Amino acid sequence: MSAITLSIITVNYNNREGLAKTIASVGGQLYKDYEYIVIDGGSTDGSRELLEENKHLIGYAVSEKDCGIYHAMNKGIARARGTYIQFLNAGDVYNSKDSLQVFFKANPVAEIVYADYTDAATGELYRMPETLSFRFFYRQSLNHQATLIQRSLFERFELYNENSPIIADWEFFIRSIVLHSASTQYIAQPFIRFDFGDSMSNNPANLDKINRRRTEVLQQHFPLLVKDMEYIDAIEQSTTFKLLRRITKLKSFFSK
Incomplete structure (x- = not known):
């Protein structure tokens, strides 16, 4: 099989309406050097x-x-043949018809x-x-829908951990970028429109499970850095620090 630039993988389970939007968005892209893979979990909604x-x-x-979203994503990776892989799940769409075209005109070369x-x-x-x-990954993460990952990274750092619920x-990202120094590149454009309503990580019911797993991963790989971040967090929450930050902002405002 000939090589292509991008493999777009959509994972879906009983979200026919969202899937329809995503398929239409992918099919409407002006950029065409991609293959499109859809992994459905045996939906019964059409x-x-x-x-x-x-x-x-x-x-x-x-x-x-x-066996869940990350098992489905790994199934998609196994079928992919693009240099880069993007996960655009059911309900998520590109920001515009030329999103991929603009993205690749920026000459992405990094591993991530x-x-x-939006x-x-x-x-x-x-x-x-x-x-x-x-510090960024300690507090948040990249949006994987708005991120392209070189397929070779999944060979170097293994696939998504299917035993890591919700935040694999x-x-x-934290293993490949922070622990193993995978190269990264930022492209300053609104790339995709993300469906927060269908996101497991934004469901308050999952918050305790997410925090427990994050703590396990951080303590396993970065115990000393975690202690430093806890210390920094405590300082930033102090009344003195908040007052100093307010004074600094006022000085900046009046010096303009």
């Missing part, structure tokens, strides 16, 4: 029939029971290339930092 209706837009599709994204419901823009750090993508 998603399977939708895949059949849109098979002219999809290079590979399967609808069968899986990430961009900004809230699909409100249009609020979320900007990513130009430079990533442990964050775990992959």
